[in-house]
Amino acid sequence: MDHPLTPTDADQQLPALEVRALSMEFNVSHGRGHHAVRAVNGLSFVAAHGQVTALLGPNGAGKTTTLECAQGLLKPTGGTVRLLGEDPWNAGPLLRSRAGVMLQDGGLPQSARPGEFLRHVSSMYRQPADMSGLMDRLGIHSFARTPLRRLSGGQRQRVALAAALAGNPEIVFLDEPSAGLDPQSRTVVFELIAQLREQGTAVVLTTHLLDDAQRLADHVVIVARGTVRASGTVAELIAGDDGGRPGALRIGLTAGQRRAWESAPPVSSGRSTSESEEPPTGVSSFGRSIGLNVTLEDDRVTVTGDIRPEVLAHITSWLADTGELPTSMTLQPRTLEDVFLAIAGREIR
Amino acid sequence: MPRRVASQTKYEALTMLRNGEQLLLLVILPVIALVALTKMDLLDTVLLPGTTRIDYAVPGVLALSVISNAFSGQGIQTGFDRRYGVLRQLATTPLGRSGLVAGKLGAILLVLGFQCLLIGVVAMVLGWHPSLPGVLAALAVLVLGAVAFTGLGMLAAGTLRAEATLAVVNLLWVLLAVAGGTLAPAAALPEWVAPVVALLPSAALGDALRAVLVPGASAGLAGPLLILAVWAVAAWAATARWFRWS
Numbered sequence: 001m002d003h004p005l006t007p008t009d010a011d012q013q014l015p016a017l018e019v020r021a022l023s024m025e026f027n028v029s030h031g032r033g034h035h036a037v038r039a040v041n042g043l044s045f046v047a048a049h050g051q052v053t054a055l056l057g058p059n060g061a062g063k064t065t066t067l068e069c070a071q072g073l074l075k076p077t078g079g080t081v082r083l084l085g086e087d088p089w090n091a092g093p094l095l096r097s098r099a100g101v102m103l104q105d106g107g108l109p110q111s112a113r114p115g116e117f118l119r120h121v122s123s124m125y126r127q128p129a130d131m132s133g134l135m136d137r138l139g140i141h142s143f144a145r146t147p148l149r150r151l152s153g154g155q156r157q158r159v160a161l162a163a164a165l166a167g168n169p170e171i172v173f174l175d176e177p178s179a180g181l182d183p184q185s186r187t188v189v190f191e192l193i194a195q196l197r198e199q200g201t202a203v204v205l206t207t208h209l210l211d212d213a214q215r216l217a218d219h220v221v222i223v224a225r226g227t228v229r230a231s232g233t234v235a236e237l238i239a240g241d242d243g244g245r246p247g248a249l250r251i252g253l254t255a256g257q258r259r260a261w262e263s264a265p266p267v268s269s270g271r272s273t274s275e276s277e278e279p280p281t282g283v284s285s286f287g288r289s290i291g292l293n294v295t296l297e298d299d300r301v302t303v304t305g306d307i308r309p310e311v312l313a314h315i316t317s318w319l320a321d322t323g324e325l326p327t328s329m330t331l332q333p334r335t336l337e338d339v340f341l342a343i344a345g346r347e348i349r
Numbered sequence: 350m351p352r353r354v355a356s357q358t359k360y361e362a363l364t365m366l367r368n369g370e371q372l373l374l375l376v377i378l379p380v381i382a383l384v385a386l387t388k389m390d391l392l393d394t395v396l397l398p399g400t401t402r403i404d405y406a407v408p409g410v411l412a413l414s415v416i417s418n419a420f421s422g423q424g425i426q427t428g429f430d431r432r433y434g435v436l437r438q439l440a441t442t443p444l445g446r447s448g449l450v451a452g453k454l455g456a457i458l459l460v461l462g463f464q465c466l467l468i469g470v471v472a473m474v475l476g477w478h479p480s481l482p483g484v485l486a487a488l489a490v491l492v493l494g495a496v497a498f499t500g501l502g503m504l505a506a507g508t509l510r511a512e513a514t515l516a517v518v519n520l521l522w523v524l525l526a527v528a529g530g531t532l533a534p535a536a537a538l539p540e541w542v543a544p545v546v547a548l549l550p551s552a553a554l555g556d557a558l559r560a561v562l563v564p565g566a567s568a569g570l571a572g573p574l575l576i577l578a579v580w581a582v583a584a585w586a587a588t589a590r591w592f593r594w595s
Contacts, residue, residue, distance in 0.1 A: 071441050073594065093353070093443035100441075107438025109430060111368065123356040124442040163438065 014085050016171040016202030017047040017070055023078030023226075024065050039065040041226035042079070047219070049170070052193060052203040054217035056210070058344055062226040063206040064104055067173050070204070071101050084170060097125055100169030102160045104176050104206075108148050114159045115144035118166065125167035134162050138188060153180030161189060165196075172196060174205040178212050190216060210337045220336070224344040237339050242306070247334035249303040249312065252327035257319065258299050266318035267303065267311070269294045286314055299327070304338065307331070353444045357452025362459045365422055374417045374522070376464060380471055382532060383410045387475050395537045400563055403477045407468065408558035409532035411487065414464040415494045415554060416525055419457045421518040424502030427453065428514035431506060436594050446594070450503070457495050465491065479562065486561035490574070494554040497577050500584025501550065507592030525551035534559060534568075550580040 024040040040062040047053035055063045068074040070081050072088030072095075081088055086095050101107075109117060118135065122128040135141050138158040143151055148159065157180050164172055177193070178186050193216055196203055207213055213220050214234055221231040230237055238244055253261060267286050292305040303311070312331075319326055365371045386392055386406035395405060430436050440446045465488075469479075505514045525531050528538065530552025535543045546552050553576035560570040 073437055073440065091445075093445060093448075096441060096445060097443040101438065103434045103438055105434040107434035109364070109435045110433055111364070120356065120360045121439075121442060124353050124439075124444045126443075160438075167442070 014082075015046040016049050016084060017053075017204060018082040019046070019066065019070060019079070020044050020081075021079035022066060022069060022076055022081060024062075024069060024074060025077045039226055040069070040076075043223065043227050044079075045221045045228055045231060047171070047202050047204045049202045050197055050200045051218040052197050052205065052216050053219045053221065054213040055204070055206045055221050055223050056208070056213045056217075056340065057206075057223035058208060061223045061344075063223055064175055066223070067175055067204070067206060071099065071173055072096070097167050098170045100164035100167060100172040102164035102172070102174045102177060104179075106156050106160050107163070108156060108159060110147070110149040112148055113145050114140055114148060114151070114155075114162075117148070118159065118162050121163045121166045127168060129165055129168045131162070131166060134165060137192065138162055139185070154182050154185050157181055158185060158189070161192070165192075169201065171202040171204065174203065176207060177205055178207065178209065210335075210340055214336045222340060222343050229343040230339070234336055238334050238336060240334070240339065244334060246307050246331040247304065247338035248332040249301075249307050249315070249330070250332065251301045251303075251315070251319075251329045253299045253301060254322075254324045254327060255299070257322050257324055257326065258296075260322055261296060261301065265294065265296070266315060267292055267294050305342075354448050354451045354455060357439070357444055357449060358455030358459060361423075361426070361453055361456030365418075365426060365456065365460055366463075368426075371422050371426070374421055375414070375460060376467055379410050379414045379417060379464065379468060382413060382526070383407070383468060383471055384475070386410070386532065392533060395534055397563070397565060397567070399565060401476070403472060403475055404563050405533075405559065407472045407477055407479075408487070408562045409555055410468055410472075411465065411491060412494065412531045412551065412555040412558050413526055414468060415461065415491060415498055416522060416531065416551060418460050418464060419495045419498035420502040420505075421522045422460070422502075423453055423457055423499060424506045424518040425511075425515050427503060427506035428509065428511040431594065432511040434595065440594060453503075454496070454499055457499055458492065461491060461495055480564070483562045483564075487558055490554070490557045490561060490577075493574070493577055493581065494550075494557075497550050497554070497581035497584060500581055500588055503588045503592060504584055507588060507594075525549065531555045536568075548576060550577055553577040553580065 022040050022043045023038065025036045025038050027034045028037050043062065043066055045053070045055075055066065057063050065074065069076045070083055070088060072083070072091045075089045083091070084095060084098055088095070088099075115135070118131055118140070122131045135144060138161060140155075140158055140162060143155055148156060151159070157177070161174070161177065164174065174193070177189055181189060193203055193205075197218070205216070218233060219231065220234055220237055222229045222237070269292060290306050290308070290311075292303055292307075292311065295302050303315070365375065383406055386409065387403050392402050392405045396402065427436070436449065439449050444452070469477075502518065505517055509517060528546065529549050530538070530546045532555070534556060535547040535549075535552040538546055547556070553573040556568060557570055557573035557577060560566050560568050560573065
């Protein structure tokens with residue numbers, strides 16, 4: 001098989017991975033027959049060369065299933081996947097040599113030793129990476145001769161990462177790359193991912209850690225219940241449709257204000273479903289129609305949700321009516337966590 | 350492709366031969382069986398005039414070696430590889446799914462060659478005098494047997510949990526060795542069970558090897574070969590249909 005091993009210019013124009021309207025159903029058998037479970041339901045996203053794309057979502061959102069369809073390990077029941085312009089399910093050796101995979105469960109034989117297993121994986125590629133250098137970089141040499149079953153989760157994770165990079169891939173899939181890593185290994189792995197991006201490699205990773213996504217990702221795809229709920233850069237997601245309103249309003253109340261708030265709060269939580277539904281007597285209905293979330297803990301009030309200018313005006317006017325200044329008052333910038341919880345939070349709790 | 354399959358063959362074969370329990374199953378138990386069948390009178394009821402115990406012991410032990418290797422050994426190894434995601438990991442490399450299966454079959458044949466050599470040498474020390482045509486025919490039968498039992502081993506590994514595979518293939522190894530027509534012909538079993546046992550792949554493999562290796566053997570070769578071929582096709586068809594990679 002003599003194929004050119006360098007990608008053509010046309011290849012570089014295409015996204016490294018294009019997932020369109022992907023669906024994946026599994027037949028789950030139980031006591032009295034089968035029923036279909038839909039793990040992925042019309043999911044679409046694109047991953048570009050030289051970028052880190054993070055699939056972010058709660059456990060069971062369909063992230064791993066999506067990756068397995070993209071890696072050619074599962075045949076989708078609907079939609080299309082183009083990996084480097086080709087169908088991964090029918091991938092030949094050449095396409096597989098251009099994509100590296102790190103599985104969530106490791107994919108490592110327990111009785112093997114890291115050194116020999118990685119050399120074996122390298123032998124599958126015509127132009128393998130410098131495995132010794134990679135092992136050095138990831139600190140694998142110190143346990144290269146210890147059977148994999150005796151290694152810690154973080155050590156195994158590093159071996160799995162080296163296996164994914166054995167063939168100098170143009171696109172690399174990392175399923176939960178920082179799971180089980182100690183802080184030092186995490187830094188090493190993150191540096192390696194940043195370096196891959198600089199080399200033009202497309203990195204597609206899954207995580208449920210917002211911190212990882214915020215630190216690593218150029219492009220974040222928030223997945224919940226098998227579909228994409230939001231996507232964009234971290235900055236875009238934080239800015240949202242409203243240009244980046246604050247994530248939270250925190251107010252420290254005086255003792256008097258606290259008593260007043262407890263007896264008749266000026267704002268209330270929740271989203272009213274019908275106009276006729278009246279709040280309890282004395283409680284303002286302000287906030288209900290826009291779905292604010294209000295908590296009072298000791299003398300601190302926290303308001304999250306869609307904090308519009310009128311929300312601030314309403315609350316400050318109430319504070320003014322008490323005749324006292326609050327002890328403190330801050331508007332906190334929105335974080336990726338606020339965005340994530342606003343999108344996925346209601347469904348996971 | 351051939352280079353990657355060769356690399357996988359070497360890796361799988363070394364993994365099997367380095368594992369203590371596998372080595373017990375692959376060579377130590379068959380050699381013990383060979384010595385026991387030669388030194389004890391277990392086979393005396395089936396001996397034809399002009400044959401000796403070793404003439405019957407060698408084909409039976411070779412059949413047992415195939416079961417140890419292709420069915421039990423690779424079945425267990427593949428079952429645990431599946432559990433730990435190794436099958437999926439290797440399937441994403443240029444080796445691919447078909448290359449992985451080809452590598453496993455290659456490893457089984459390589460290990461089988463090693464088993465045959467060892468058993469042949471021990472048998473000759475014990476007084477075995479094989480004929481060249483018999484040995485060549487036996488090699489062809491052994492390859493067919495290995496293909497059939499690899500299919501059955503893959504079927505267990507790809508459909509059961511790893512621990513269940515371990516239990517099932519080890520239990521079947523004992524049953525097939527003792528009462529499956531492997532070490533002694535099915536004909537030596539009670540009349541009511543013999544015709545059923547003769548249809549098992551273990552009996553078909555043992556009978557076919559006895560037909561080509563025992564001097565002056567009267568039993569037919571075509572019947573056992575046909576049974577073995579049917580098992581091979583059925584096992585691989587079922588494996589292709591039901592094997593799960595994760």
